[in-house]
Amino acid sequence: MSHRPPFSNLAESLPRSVPFVPPEETERQMGGRFQLRLGANESSFGMSPLARQALLDTVGEAHWYGDATHHDLRRELSRLHSVPAESIAVGAGIDEILGWITRLFLNPGDGVTASLGSYPTFHYHVHGFGGLPHLVPYCDFRNDWGNLAQKVQETGSRLVYLANPDNPTGTFLKRNELQEFRRRLPSDCVLVLDEAYVEFAPEDDRLPLDTADPGIIRTRTFSKAHGLAGARVGYAIAHRDMIAGFDKIRNHFGVTRAAQQAAFASLKDPDFLRHVVAAVNQGKADYYRLARELGYTPLPSATNFVAIDTGSAETARWWLHSLQKRGVFIRVPGIAPLDRCLRVTVGNPEERKVLTRHMRELSQEAPNRHGSHPG
Numbered sequence: 001m002s003h004r005p006p007f008s009n010l011a012e013s014l015p016r017s018v019p020f021v022p023p024e025e026t027e028r029q030m031g032g033r034f035q036l037r038l039g040a041n042e043s044s045f046g047m048s049p050l051a052r053q054a055l056l057d058t059v060g061e062a063h064w065y066g067d068a069t070h071h072d073l074r075r076e077l078s079r080l081h082s083v084p085a086e087s088i089a090v091g092a093g094i095d096e097i098l099g100w101i102t103r104l105f106l107n108p109g110d111g112v113t114a115s116l117g118s119y120p121t122f123h124y125h126v127h128g129f130g131g132l133p134h135l136v137p138y139c140d141f142r143n144d145w146g147n148l149a150q151k152v153q154e155t156g157s158r159l160v161y162l163a164n165p166d167n168p169t170g171t172f173l174k175r176n177e178l179q180e181f182r183r184r185l186p187s188d189c190v191l192v193l194d195e196a197y198v199e200f201a202p203e204d205d206r207l208p209l210d211t212a213d214p215g216i217i218r219t220r221t222f223s224k225a226h227g228l229a230g231a232r233v234g235y236a237i238a239h240r241d242m243i244a245g246f247d248k249i250r251n252h253f254g255v256t257r258a259a260q261q262a263a264f265a266s267l268k269d270p271d272f273l274r275h276v277v278a279a280v281n282q283g284k285a286d287y288y289r290l291a292r293e294l295g296y297t298p299l300p301s302a303t304n305f306v307a308i309d310t311g312s313a314e315t316a317r318w319w320l321h322s323l324q325k326r327g328v329f330i331r332v333p334g335i336a337p338l339d340r341c342l343r344v345t346v347g348n349p350e351e352r353k354v355l356t357r358h359m360r361e362l363s364q365e366a367p368n369r370h371g372s373h374p375g
Contacts, residue, residue, distance in 0.1 A: 010130050019120035023329045035327035038345040041305050043227035048272040054265035058258040066257035073264050086240040087211035092254040094219045094234040099125045100246050106131045111157035115143050117335030122161050142171045149184035163194040165201050168333045168343050170301030174205040191216040197303035199225035214239040226266045231259040280304045283346035294363050307341040326358050
């Protein structure tokens with residue numbers, strides 16, 4: 001009997017897993033299609049008409065590689081954010097860029113600090129490149145930035161990861177908190193600030209961009225507010241030396257020609273983006289009312305989803321499976337105490353109407369109806 005050649009020691013030690021089970025796999029397992037897809041925080045409000053037209057216009061160019069330098073898109077992002085184009089890198093979504101960051105900075109055994117229960121894909125990359133995670137529990141469903149900074153000091157972590165606005169809770173740290181957090185970090189630790197949902201956050205409370213600071217990498221995406229999740233376009237804003245470092249390791253042809261053109265076109269349609277943010281805010285207000293009506297506590301959200309505290313992990317799992325049986329896809333975080341929460345993407349008005357009907361009907365059977373938010 002023949003045997004396969006061995007993997008690397010690191011690869012042999014890793015579990016065979018992916019950060020998320022895709023909804024398509026769940027559909028195959030249950031033998032049907034989801035009627036409502038509200039678990040991946042994709043936009044229910046679609047993409048800009050300009051982006052849609054750009055995709056159509058580039059279909060005939062699919063036999064060409066995309067521009068490996070992302071020249072036009074980087075220049076437009078530079079103009080929008082008033083930062084040098086040399087401080088911007090474009091990749092196939094934030095997920096790919098998180099892989100660049102861990103590969104660029106981690107040697108096997110290097111420490112990484114993050115919140116316990118934070119974005120699983122980042123931890124997937126940390127493990128994949130041999131990093132040693134040091135995890136800090138959330139405090140009242142918010143990133144505990146004081147203890148995160150202390151853990152970095154204690155462990156000598158090379159990286160500290162913080163999503164703001166946060167996934168999966170939706171909570172948001174204001175600029176004064178982030179500035180103090182940044183001040184407490186040692187000079188040899190890189191702050192990875194994941195801002196996938198930043199367009200939904202209060203503009204006046206966002207941390208200003210500073211590409212002169214060599215200790216912070218900001219990651220942003222076209223997957224959420226811009227509605228281009230399937231196109232896979234994200235970008236990093238950082239000191240130019242960081243961006244130059246990515247050129248040593250990144251997949252230079254990872255972002256397709258069509259995706260680059262769609263993202264560029266979307267940036268030219270700020271009215272559409274404002275429309276999406278306003279529509280999401282209305283949807284969040286609807287979810288807040290529904291959660292309270294059912295006896296649960298919605299967490300304040302600066303994202304395009306709402307986390308609803310049901311009071312117990314058992315109750316949250318009951319809702320997850322009960323809604324799934326009705327063709328509704330949502331998610332429940334996997335780590336306590338976040339596993340008490342239902343994470344529900346803000347749907348469009350019709351989707352919210354259908355979800356509300358299902359949840360009102362199911363509430364008559366739900367266990368532990370009076371969930372509470374600690375604190």
